[in-house]
Amino acid sequence: MPKILLAEDDEIMRISVSDRLKQCNWQVDEVDDGLKALSLSERHHYNLIISDIRMPGLDGLSLLGHVHTNSPETDIIMMTAYGSVDNAIDCLRKGAADYILKPFDMDDLIIRVNRLLDAQAVKTKCEALEESCKQRESGTRLFGDSPAMQQVYELIRQAAPTKATILVTGESGTGKELAARAIHMASNRRNQPFVSINCAAIPDGLMESELFGHERGAFTGADQKRKGKFELANKGTLLLDELGDLPGPLQAKLLRVLQESRFERVGGSKNISVDVRILACTSKDLQKEVEAGRFRQDLLYRLQVIPLKMPPLREHKEDIELLCNVFLKEFNSMHGRSVTITREAIECLKNYDFPGNARELRNLMERASVLCQGPEITPADLPTDIAGLQGESEDVGYNLAKNIAVAEKNCLLRALKKSGGNRTKTAKLLGISRKNLWEKMKNYNLQ
Numbered sequence: 001m002p003k004i005l006l007a008e009d010d011e012i013m014r015i016s017v018s019d020r021l022k023q024c025n026w027q028v029d030e031v032d033d034g035l036k037a038l039s040l041s042e043r044h045h046y047n048l049i050i051s052d053i054r055m056p057g058l059d060g061l062s063l064l065g066h067v068h069t070n071s072p073e074t075d076i077i078m079m080t081a082y083g084s085v086d087n088a089i090d091c092l093r094k095g096a097a098d099y100i101l102k103p104f105d106m107d108d109l110i111i112r113v114n115r116l117l118d119a120q121a122v123k124t125k126c127e128a129l130e131e132s133c134k135q136r137e138s139g140t141r142l143f144g145d146s147p148a149m150q151q152v153y154e155l156i157r158q159a160a161p162t163k164a165t166i167l168v169t170g171e172s173g174t175g176k177e178l179a180a181r182a183i184h185m186a187s188n189r190r191n192q193p194f195v196s197i198n199c200a201a202i203p204d205g206l207m208e209s210e211l212f213g214h215e216r217g218a219f220t221g222a223d224q225k226r227k228g229k230f231e232l233a234n235k236g237t238l239l240l241d242e243l244g245d246l247p248g249p250l251q252a253k254l255l256r257v258l259q260e261s262r263f264e265r266v267g268g269s270k271n272i273s274v275d276v277r278i279l280a281c282t283s284k285d286l287q288k289e290v291e292a293g294r295f296r297q298d299l300l301y302r303l304q305v306i307p308l309k310m311p312p313l314r315e316h317k318e319d320i321e322l323l324c325n326v327f328l329k330e331f332n333s334m335h336g337r338s339v340t341i342t343r344e345a346i347e348c349l350k351n352y353d354f355p356g357n358a359r360e361l362r363n364l365m366e367r368a369s370v371l372c373q374g375p376e377i378t379p380a381d382l383p384t385d386i387a388g389l390q391g392e393s394e395d396v397g398y399n400l401a402k403n404i405a406v407a408e409k410n411c412l413l414r415a416l417k418k419s420g421g422n423r424t425k426t427a428k429l430l431g432i433s434r435k436n437l438w439e440k441m442k443n444y445n446l447q
Contacts, residue, residue, distance in 0.1 A: 001025065001026065001027050001375070002026050002027070002047040002048065002117050002338075003026070003027045003028075003029070003044070003045070003046050003047055003048075003338070003375045004021055004026050004027065004028050004029070004046060004047065004048045004049070004050065004113070005028075005029050005031070005037060005040055005041060005044075005046045005048075005049045005050070005051075006018055006021070006028055006029065006030045006031070006049075006050050006051075007031050007032075007033075007034060007036075007037035007049065007050070007051040007052060007055060007060070007063065008030075008032070008050075008051075008052050008055075008079070009032050009033060009052060009054075009055050009056055010052070011032070013102070014030055014032065016106070017050065017106070017109070018030050020106045020109070020110065021050075021110075021113070024110060024113075024114075026113075027374070027375065029044070029046075032055075032056075033055055033056045033057035033058070034051075034055040034056070034057045034058025034059060034060065034062065034063050035057035035058045036057070037049070037051060037055075037058070037063055038058055038063055038066060041063070041066070041067050041070075041071065041074070042070070044340075044375065044376070045071070045074070045338055045340050045375065046071075046074050047074065047075070047117060047120060047338055048074065048075050048076070048077065048113060048116060048117065049063075049067060049074060049075070049076045049077070050076075050077045050079065050109075050113075051063055051064070051076060051077070051078060051079065052078075052079045052080065053078055053079065053080040053082075053087075053091070054080065054082070060078055060079075060080075061078075061090070061091070061094060064076055064078065064091065064094050064095060064096055065094055065095070067095075068094065068095030072095075073120075075097035075098075075116045075119075075120065076095065076096050076097055076098075077096070077097060077098045077099070077100060077109075077112060077113070077116070078091045078096045078098070078099050078100070079100050079101075079102055079104075080099075080101065080102065081101070081102040081103075097116055098112050098116065100112065121336050141178070141182070142175060142178050142179060142182050143319070143322055143323055143326050144316060144319035144322065144323070145318070145319060145322060146316035146318045146319045147316075148311040148315055148316040149311070149316055149319060152179065152308065152310065152311070155306070155308055156179065156182055156183055156186055156308070157186065159183065159306045159308075160182075160183045160184075160186035160187045161186070161187055161188060163277055164305045164306050165258070165277075165278045165279070165280070165302065165303055165304075165305045165306070166180075166183060166279050166280070166305070166306045166307075166308055167243075167280050167281075167282070167286075167303045167304045167305075167306070167307050167308065168180055168279065168280065168281045168282075168308045168309075168310060169281075169282055169283070169285075169286075169307065169308070169309050169310070170283065170309055170310030170311070170312070171283055171310075171312050171357055172283045172356070172357065172359070173313075173356045173357035173358055173359030173360055174310035174311065174312055174313070174357045174358060175310055175357075175358055176241075176281040176282075176283070176310050177196065177239065177241060177281060179281075179308060179310055180196075180237075180239045180241075180279045180281060181194065181239075183237075183279060184236075184237040184239075184277075184279070187237070187277065189235065189236050189237055189277055192235045192236030192237070193232060193233050193234075193235070193236035193237070194233075194236055194237050194239070195229050195232050195233035195236065195237070195238050195239070196238075196239040196241055197210060197211065197229045197238070197239070197240060197241065198241045198242055199240060199241060199242045199243055199244075199245050199246045200241075200242035200245035201242075204247045207246070207247060207250055208250055208253070208266055209222075209226070209228065209266050210228060210229060211228050211229055211230060211250070211253075211254070212228040212230060212253075212257075212263050212264065212265055212266060213225070213226050213227045213228030213230075213231055213265040213266065214226055214228075214265050214266035214267050214268070215265050215266065215267040215268040216267075217267065218265070218266045218267025218268070219266070219267065222266075222267070225265075228265065230257065230263060230272075230274050230276055231272065231274060233274070233276045234274045234275060234276060235275055235276075236276065236277070237276070237277045237278075237279060238276045238277070238278055238279070239279045239280070239281065240254075240278065240279070240280040240281070241280075241281045242281065242282055242283070243280040243281065243282045243286075243303070244282040244283070244284035244286055244289055244295065245284075248294070248296075251295065251296045251299050252296065252299075254299065255296065255298060255299045255302060258278060258299075258302050258303075259302070261273060261274060261275065261276070262274070278303070280303050286300050286304075287300070312354075312357050313354040313357040313358050313360075313361065314353045314354060317350050320346065320349050320350050320361065321346050321350075323358060323361055323362075324341050324346065324349065324361070324365055325341070327361070327362050327365040327366070328340065328341060328365055328369055328377075331365065331366050331369045331370070332369065335369070335370060337369060338375065339368075339369040339372060339375060339376065339377060340375065340376050340377070341365075341368075341376065341377040342376050342377065342378050342379075344378060344379050344445065344446065345377050345378055345379050345381070345382060348379050348382055348386055348387050349361070349364075349382070349386065351386075352386045364382070364383075364386075365377075368381045368382060372421075373420045373421040373422070374421060378416070378421065378446070379413050379416075379417075379446070380413055380416035380417040380421050380446075381417070381421070382417075384413075384414055384417060387410075387413045387414075387417060405444075408440070408444075409444045409446075411430070412426075412430070412437075412440060412441065412444065412446060413446070415429045415430050416446070423437055423438070423441075
């Protein structure tokens with residue numbers, strides 16, 4: 001739902017405009033002076049600001065300059081009863097999206113607002129398309145400023161320009177494939193093919209053909225010659241994802257290809273030479289697989305020339321806020337929204353260990369961004385087991401009053417989530433007045 005800030009000191013005009021905007025199902029915040037408008041614009045994201053030029057506290061042009069500098073994606077419509085051509089030109093030159101003279105027809109204002117919101121939606125779709133094209137070309141980037149991620153970046157920086165085989169390990173959801181793509185893009189082969197094959201997703205009987213290709217008539221259904229992943233990745237990079245699930249017989253053939261850089265298609269006798277840089281990913285402990293007899297020791301040695309371990313999210317929680325913003329930007333573009341996340345929700349997430357790592361966080365952000373009732377993701381929009389962790393993580397010992405406060409806060413969070421953030425429904429659910437609920441939310445900083 002688009003969010004609009006209306007700054008107008010005339011009460012009758014403010015109420016009239018606000019009521020008309022709300023009839024279009026837009027969320028509207030109202031203020032009666034420029035300083036309040038400035039404060040709200042700094043704390044919340046608005047799709048559009050409609051402001052009078054002459055206001056107490058801070059004039060509209062000063063507000064326009066601040067918003068245009070700090071939130072350029074927000075459009076601004078300036079209103080005035082003292083307009084002139086020079087005044088209009090000055091507003092537009094300073095970044096206003098539109099300029100309207102009082103008194104004006106409300107339908108005219110709605111048309112202008114709709115035009116600006118439609119333009120924002122088109123821009124969002126274009127950015128999403130551009131990002132999608134970038135991802136197809138180079139993959140999604142790795143993000144994180146923590147020391148753990150800095151070590152990953154440094155190893156990639158050193159190893160990527162070489163031809164060395166790199167084994168990327170880590171738990172599921174830590175971004176192993178993204179690391180592999182980052183290695184490819186930082187290498188001298190960045191303009192050559194990047195080919196990936198998931199060794200766990202292809203049946204054993206088809207894996208050899210997928211890797212090395214086959215000749216016509218090599219087996220039932222092989223009605224034409226087909227190139228395998230090695231040939232498709234020639235001069236580029238081949239990622240062997242979930243390598244720990246590669247069948248035993250193919251491990252020996254893969255070892256030979258890695259050593260000799262040549263192979264034969266299934267059903268063929270011709271040696272095919274390739275120049276391929278090999279990257280491998282696995283969430284399994286290959287040394288334990290070797291000890292259990294499920295993985296070849298010599299293949300492990302050949303693959304693990306340079307080991308790269310991706311850290312689980314619980315070891316670099318300081319990156320959670322950055323990742324949340326990155327994921328929300330992606331989903332806002334995808335779904336045409338402008339959702340942000342509150343500090344309280346970030347703290348809840350930081351107190352959760354994320355067994356599914358960054359992938360789990362990404363899925364959580366997509367769900368929350370789609371289902372949240374307002375323009376911001378609050379603890380009430382998070383799963384109960386995560387939202388409750390903010391209070392449960394506090395070390396209150398055996399102090400009765402503090403433990404009661406923690407329990408009350410968690411109860412508020414659960415009720416807010418149950419009612420979708422609607423305060424009237426939440427107060428009724430809790431059996432208290434709306435005023436009492438507001439006071440408790442303010443006390444626990446749940447605004």
